Amino acid sequence: MAGRLRGKSSSVVRDEYARPPRQKTPPKRTYASEAEPRTSAANIDSITAQTEASTVHPYNRTNDLPHADNASTHLHHPLTIPLEYIMSSRTDMHGFTLVELMITLALLGIFAVIAVPSFNSLIRNNQVQSKAEELVIFLQHARGQAVLNRQAYEVQIKSNAPWEISNAGSGEVERILEHNPAHAEILSSALSDDKLVYRANGTATTAKFTICRDSDPTTGYLLEVQASGGLVLYPRGKKDGAALDSCTP
Template sequence: MNASTNNLPLTLRITNSGFTLIELMVTIAVLAIIVGIAAPSINTQLANQRVKSTTATLANALKEARVESVIRRQEIEVSYDDESHTIMIKVDNGSNEDEIATYQYNAKSIIDGDDDIKFKPNKTADDETYTICDSNEAASPREITVSKLGNVNTQLGGSC
């Protein structure tokens, strides 16, 4: 194999080493096209992940409030604030409210539903449905339903 390359003239051996400018430009152009096609899909995936994360955070807070109401034998309230992007679990001690826990959710996520829900010590709750959306409208919304018995269920669907 070495013998055949040694027999080539010096000019042919030199021109076959490396890439030409045109080859590099074509490669960069193809990569730019691939990135341009993939970018919207990646943005949608990120938006779906934000919705999924916010849904999990709210569902866990609701489940925690349900358990706390039974353990403490007190009414527990879960509320959220769209401006500070927090979910709060509070217990009403007559004249003041004690905060049990606070959770943050993504600023691009939108929770639609009643601002607060109460879980009672007799294992019941307000009947409520929450819809979680994203600022990117291509994301798939999710719903959280709380039944009168305090059961918390999540599912795909809803409208933003």
């Protein structure tokens, strides 16, 4: 028993003198707002004034600006001051004088007088050439239809109306050719009933056509329809190696 009591008392003594358990407490955090002194509105204004006073803007130097003594310069928006400074400092900007402008207009007038007649002549020559080539295609179509259908085809020639390609048997018109005598006048040699006939074998009635404008043979074309049905378009102002002397075929 004594041993048990001694053992119990010793355990009690150890418990009484035992170190209490350590409590874990989180470390206290220090924030920047707490570490730094708080700035009042008055302090902010004073700091801003000091910063602006110590900062020198390159365009705030009134000695470099033109008309620095004008009080209205200080009323401009800050972004407009650099633009005025730059525009006033440009010395390489030049304009046209009245004399230079008149000389330029005179040269343009001379060029127009020289170029306009040549341009009009080019347009007229192109109109005559295009009508001659169109006539060649028109007659080739008539011959091709005659050979293809094994029937005779007629080309009705009219002075003041479109030319017509029709079947000689049925008389049905298959194609027409518009022509304007003011742009290109087409004249033909004498033909029976003013008809050019293509036969089933491709042969045709011989004929000649001239395409001119203002009765000027130097810019006209001569188109010849051979007995075999072939077409010969001579160069501008030419016929059989010689000059085309008349617009009458």
